[in-house]
Amino acid sequence: MTSGDPSFETLRLQQVGRTFGRQAALTGLDLEIRKGEFIALLGPSGCGKSTALNCLAGLLPLTSGSIWQDDVRIDTLPAERRGFGMVFQNYALFPHLSVRRNVAFGLTMRRLPKAEVTRRTEDAIRLVKLEEHAHKLPGQLSGGQQQRVAIARAIVLEPSLVLMDEPLSNLDAKLRLEMRTEIRRLHQSLGLTTVYVTHDQEEALSLADRLVVLRDGTVQQIGTPQDLHTRPVNWHVADFMGYRNLLRLRAGARADDGVVVEGDGLRLVATEVGDISEGADVVVAVRPEDVVVSESGGSAGLNRFPATVDVVEYQGRELAVEARMASGVRLHLLTQHRLAPGDEIVVGAPVERLLAFAAEEPSRSSADTGVQVPA
CATH class of the missing domain: 3.40.50.300 (P-loop containing nucleotide triphosphate hydrolases)
Known part of the structure; x- marks a missing residue:
């Protein structure tokens, strides 16, 4: 040939x-x-x-x-x-x-x-x-x-x-x-x-x-x-496929519809990807478009937590927002709500949109893809 x-x-x-x-x-x-x-x-x-x-x-x-x-x-x-x-x-x-x-x-x-x-x-x-x-x-x-x-x-x-x-x-x-x-x-x-x-x-x-x-x-x-x-198989793939929010938390007990994860003042139920043992470090990933702002504020609760708006970017029909939780962890979201820096909001995400992955490494620097996973 x-x-x-x-x-x-x-x-x-x-x-x-x-x-x-x-x-x-x-x-x-x-x-x-x-x-x-x-x-x-x-x-x-x-x-x-x-x-x-x-x-x-x-x-x-x-x-x-x-x-x-x-x-x-x-x-x-x-x-x-x-x-x-x-x-x-x-x-x-x-x-x-x-x-x-x-x-x-x-x-x-x-x-x-x-x-x-x-x-x-x-x-x-x-x-x-x-x-x-x-x-x-x-x-x-x-x-x-x-x-x-x-x-x-x-x-x-x-x-x-x-x-x-x-x-x-x-x-x-x-x-x-x-x-x-x-x-x-x-x-x-x-x-x-x-x-x-x-x-x-x-x-x-x-x-x-x-x-x-x-x-x-x-x-x-x-x-x-x-x-x-x-269905990304790990948090590295999730990161690269647009899951911009990566939260380092710890796995708790199993819930009916997922796994309980906690840390940084949060208690969430997330969808487990792969086998995660109780007490293990996890990275929870969620896309900005899957973070929902409550219509009228509302109270915090499971998969709902307060945050303060820091940065707002106009993107036509939507606003790209960076919000800060009480622990200092930052969250990116897309919303049609008219928000401004300093606004106090309550945000949440459905269980099926929060993906929990085993944390394979203790941390990762921005040299990799520009995102820092909180330690």
């Missing part, structure tokens, strides 16, 4: 690992990618997601493990013989070549007939809606247009797999939304198989059929967007 097979059914990464000196950047990655799937590798900086992509692309040799396309091992093949397309974060366009010549470059290097090169190049340019800009140089294009050229250059090769390494991170918010839709449209209309690296959980949720969450080079969870959004 001299190149990747465009008709493959599955691509398997088996115990893939990569070390740099004594530092393990990726450990024991097992992943099966089915033809036509959109897979997102998700996690904070340094988690191993780009390392995994580069190992798959052939830009980094494996330290351990293997990669198989159906029953053919491909990790021993050089990058140019795997038949994959690559879209980089910085576009990597040739600045002295026009859009048309950038897109045609890979086909020309393969010495395909001129008529085929022309046809496939024009088809790719039309797919990314750049017909009017085909004669321009990259420097004459906007960032979003340059990214479209990079995508066209990848798909024109009709690759068995398209690899994308944070392709939208250099674009502004409006362009990111537009390009997100464009990437998903191309994936569906062309029947592509795509592996996409991002640190943006919203981006991953909107694009991917399945997500692979990595942390410190190891897989934390693999599942559909719905799985990870509603």
Whole structure:
């Protein structure tokens, strides 16, 4: 086999690992990618997601493990013989070549007939809606247009797999939304198989059929967007999937509908994730949108507690609020109530929205993902 097979059914990464000196950047990655799937590798900086992509692309040799396309091992093949397309974060366009010549470059290097090169190049340019800009140089294009050229250059090769390494991170918010839709449209209309690296959980949720969450080079969870959004397996995944409120508490007795957790002046009933023994340290996670402000204040009680509004940010239909509990612990919530700094409120969360996880570590610094778990 001299190149990747465009008709493959599955691509398997088996115990893939990569070390740099004594530092393990990726450990024991097992992943099966089915033809036509959109897979997102998700996690904070340094988690191993780009390392995994580069190992798959052939830009980094494996330290351990293997990669198989159906029953053919491909990790021993050089990058140019795997038949994959690559879209980089910085576009990597040739600045002295026009859009048309950038897109045609890979086909020309393969010495395909001129008529085929022309046809496939024009088809790719039309797919990314750049017909009017085909004669321009990259420097004459906007960032979003340059990214479209990079995508066209990848798909024109009709690759068995398209690899994308944070392709939208250099674009502004409006362009990111537009390009997100464009990437998903191309994936569906062309029947592509795509592996996409991002640190943006919203981006991953909107694009991917399945997500692979990595942390410190190891897989934390693999599942559909719905799985990870509603059923994270540990508090690291919950944190990265938008559970911004992480409260360090202690597990008490079992309740009819969950587990009692206490600490910092709180007594809550939360939904237990995994096995938690009585007296164990736990991290309770809840999304800002699941924290409810009582209509008319009300009294504190089980899963209801007083707080003082500190910061209010206007976000259109909703306000993003940071409130402080009596213990000093801060809580983030989204609400349509018109609140102002200094307001005294009572907030709560239903049992099914409060997830209690075993606290695997005593604390975590903001260097990880920007959130400090109270000790």
